[in-house]
Amino acid sequence: MNSRKELFVTSFALFSLFFGAGNLLLPPLLGYNSGEDWVWVTIGFMITAVAIPIIGIFAHAKLQGTMYDFGKKVSPIFSLVYCVIVYIISVAIPSPRTASATHEIAIHPAFGTSPLTTSLIYFILVLVFVLNRSKILNIIGKFLTPMIVIMLLLVIGIGLYSSSFTNIGTFETPIVSGILEGYQTFDAIGAVVVGGVIIISINFKNTASFEIKKQLIRRSGLIAGLGLFIIYAGLISVGAYYGTEINIDNSLSNDMQRANLLSGISLSALGAFGNTVLCILISLACFTTAVGIIAGTADYFKGLFHNSQNAYIITAVIACAFGVGVGQLDFSTIIHIALPVLMFIYPITIILILLNVMPDRLASKTVFRGVVLITFIFSIPDFLGFIIPRENIQGIVDTIPLAQYTLGWVIPAFVTFIGLNFSKLFLKANH
Incomplete structure (x- = not known):
């Protein structure tokens, strides 16, 4: 693979591994509630959902190891405990959350299937991808990410063109609201998890020097970060501009409001075809993130058990089985469980990212x-x-x-x- 092609495949794969359920559902409602303050909210959101995660990728480029290297300067025991906690959180919350979001927004409305059926099929497919470890970067980078990006740009572009700004913001401190909402994307934690996935995937097919790989990872991080910035800013602005055009029923939970708003935007922008686009978009975005999380977790435990392939397979199977179980919960319940956990682990993760870079x-x-x-x-x-x-x-x-x-x-x-x-x-x- 030539260097330019490898750069874009790696960048697209990195973008897609970051961009999951929360990344798609959170920004439009954030914009909807921010109204005229959407620019300030966007700035806050970018700090925790783009800047910190991409700095995390830069830290990975510098270390070119595993998540264990992020905390080893504190102490080996701390790093071990930190890694185990983060991987357990990743498998327990954001990974099942992708299945739950896919079911609630894309699968159940179209097919009426049970959460168990959706989760079972979903995580079987995830497991197939994870067990074909060496092909993850190419499949996601070449095929899945371009589909996600094209559909997102269609929704954002047509949405902004066909709507007019009429909404008044409801946030007292827009930047802080944006920062805290960015927590819920899990992107800082995602950076330390999927960064390791990218490095191992690169090492599968790239025997270049440490410095060349460092440049590749850093440039990929910048391109992926630019993509995240454009998509997030677009989704937040569309949410703000559609403020009074879509009724999202304030009596519903935030999560159903997010889903209804995104569905309304897609229908307004793309007509009846919007529902199909939305279903495909959510399914792909969620799926690639779940693959990244479980592959990263399996990679870590493989290394912990002396590079054992059996440890990799067993971890992947357990993580997928756990995803099927937790995936029975609705998206709102998973978010409710996640918030106190995020307030505990997110600050430490941010500090480790900043210190390592x-x-x-x-x-x-x-x-x-x-x-x-x-x-x-x-x-x-x-x-x-x-x-x-x-x-x-x-x-x-x-x-x-x-x-x-x-x-x-x-x-x-x-x-x-x-x-x-x-x-x-x-x-x-x-x-």
Whole structure:
């Protein structure tokens, strides 16, 4: 494969592994609720749904290892525990969520099948792709992603052309709302998971030097990031511009509102053909993400058990079986379970991504340990806020900057990073 073709196949595959159920359903309703503030909401959403994940791919390009390498500077035990937690979360929440979204929006309305039937067929197909590991990059990059992108651009382009802006925003802090909604895409966690999938897939057929692979991964990340930016901004803006043209019934859950809005936009933009396009689009977007998650999880446990192919197969089978089970839950229930988990693991993931992409002189073992520890401590109120009544921790929240926005870890982590680096410089100057 020539270098340019390999770059675009890898970029498309990376885009598709990122772009799943949440990525398609979250932005339109975010735009719908943001109205005239949709640009500010988009900026916030891009921070957690594009910038951080692509920086994560840059970190993978620098390390060219596995997710284990992201946390090993803290300690081997921490890294092991972190990896296991992230992979369990990935298999337990975002992977089944793709099956649930596919069933609720694409399969059940068209065929009336049960969640069990949908999940069973869905994860059998996922397993077939995952077991054909060496072909994942080519199949997704050459065939599935172009179909997804073409259909998305059709919906966005025709939607923007045929609608007029009339909506008033409802967010008090649009940028923060965008940041927190970006959490629910799982893209930062996706970066550390699917980045490993990309690296292993490249290594299957590429014997180039470390630096050439580094350039390929970084450029692929930039192209995939640009694609995500265009699609997200398009979906958010379409949601905002269709504000009063589509009735989404505010009595429904957010998740059904998301589905109804996206369906309404597709029907308005593409007519009766819109439903078919939407079903195919959701099915493909969800499917490629599930493949990436389960392949990444199987890759990790294969490495954990001394490169055992049996460990890879067993992990893939268990992950797919788990997906069938959890896939029986509706999309709303899975999102509800996910939120407190995200508030616990997302800040640590973001910090690990940022530290790993920095020059080694600024991210020593001491810096890693200090910043990760502080991030963990100050993200506890954010986590607790979703599992106990908010008033029980209001006193703590009021004393931590940005904690009222569930971002209480940001300033303490930054101050710790600066303080530890200045301390190192001070100690070096006095020796």
